[in-house]
Amino acid sequence: MIKQNRRYAPFLDTAQKISAVLIAMGAFMSVPVVILFNGFLGYLDQSAIPVLQNGMWVYLLLFSIASAFAFALIVFMPSTMTMAVRLNAPGLPHPNVKRACITTVLVVIVILVGLLWYRESWLAIAMISAIVLGALGGAWAAIGFVPSQKRFWAFIVGFGAMALLVMVWTASLFVLLAPLAQSIAGNCPNLAAVALMLLLVAMLVVSIWQPVMGILLGLLLTVGWTAQQASPDGGIMIASALYTANLGGGRPASVLQPSDAGEICNLGVAERPVLFFEVKGCSRPAAFARLRSLAGKTSMERRRIIREWTALVEQHRPKVPSH
Known part of the structure; x- marks a missing residue:
């Protein structure tokens, strides 16, 4: 019946091909995810968890793929700017489109960096000025610096x-890429910030x-x-996945909580608690800190730091009355 149905057979065939590709990609990426997760546990002075004895591999794999995909979508957004302008203004020459988009970008960056570098408290003024002047600059560049056309306000x-x-x-990208820039620049945070801003403008x-x-x-x-965030030393991708799925990564530990203010949290997983x-x-910022x-x-x-954490936990663990 499926073979004779010419309407749905192409969709079924396409779905089978896509599912095969997804399965192959998952199998290919599962190996580095297993290595990274066990590296994360080793970073916390914990032994590795065998694959067959753990059911969180699929979630960690999907979380890593989704995180990388979401980051890629953010990075690719500027590449769609000229296409969006040409769709909304089909008669506009392509050189004018490029010139207008670049003019808007440069005006926004210069105003934001200039005003915020001069005075950080001017955030609202910098944002409003960047939007207004960026819109005017882009509009003038789009219509050839002749602001008499009817479409100027549009x-x-x-x-x-x-x-x-x-x-x-x-x-968004400045916040997301700041850890990567700092890891490359070392002890020069100002140099890392300037280099990162220049990279974003160039992109x-x-x-x-x-x-x-x-x-x-x-x-x-x-x-x-993705490589920096998945790395145990400085990355938080594995911990984020565990925390999001309530599998650890800083969630409250499965032990009796103290009666006073505070909680006992587990930075590892249930099988290997830290x-x-x-x-x-047990908040996400506290765990990542x-x-x-x-x-x-x-x-x-x-190991010394983790032993100090464990000793502090024992101090705050409720005392069980002896009979």
Whole structure:
């Protein structure tokens, strides 16, 4: 019956091919995920968990793929700017589209960096100025600096939305890439911030001028970001997956909680707990702060810190009355 149904057979055939590709990708990526997860446990001075005795591998794999995919979507957004403008203004020459998009981007970045570098409290003024001037600059560049056309105000609205998008994109990637930039720059945080901002501006310009090159740079950046975040030393991808699925990563431990303020949290997993006492409770920021406190330490130093956490947990564990 399926063979004779010409309407649905192509869809079934396509679904079978896609499912085979997804299964192959999952099998290929499961090996590094297993290695990374066991590396995360080793980073916490815990032994590895055999694959056959643990049911969280699929979730960790899907979480890692979804995180990398979401990051790639954010990185690729500037490559769609010229296409969006051409769809909304089909008669606009392509050189004008590129010039207008780049003008909006540069105006927004210059105003934001200039005002915030001068005075950080001027965030609202910097954002409003960047949107308004970025919209005006993009509109003038789009219509050839002749603001007498009827579509001028429509262009202002469109490039104002683009200016807002550029601000959100820049702020999001700056936060996401800050750990990677700091790990490369070492003890030079100012140099890391300047280099990261220049990289984002270059990505914006390249993605607008040559979208294909922007996509290639985005792929390279996605690979670097995923590798850094999946690394036990400084990365939080595995801990984020465990925390999100309530499998550990900083969640409350499966032990009797103390009666006073605070909670006993587990940074590892249920099979290999790494306990610490946190006055503010088992929140995600507190767990990741604990994980970052181990970064850059030797194995002996990490073991000492974990032993201190365990000793503090024993102090706050409720005392069982003896009979």
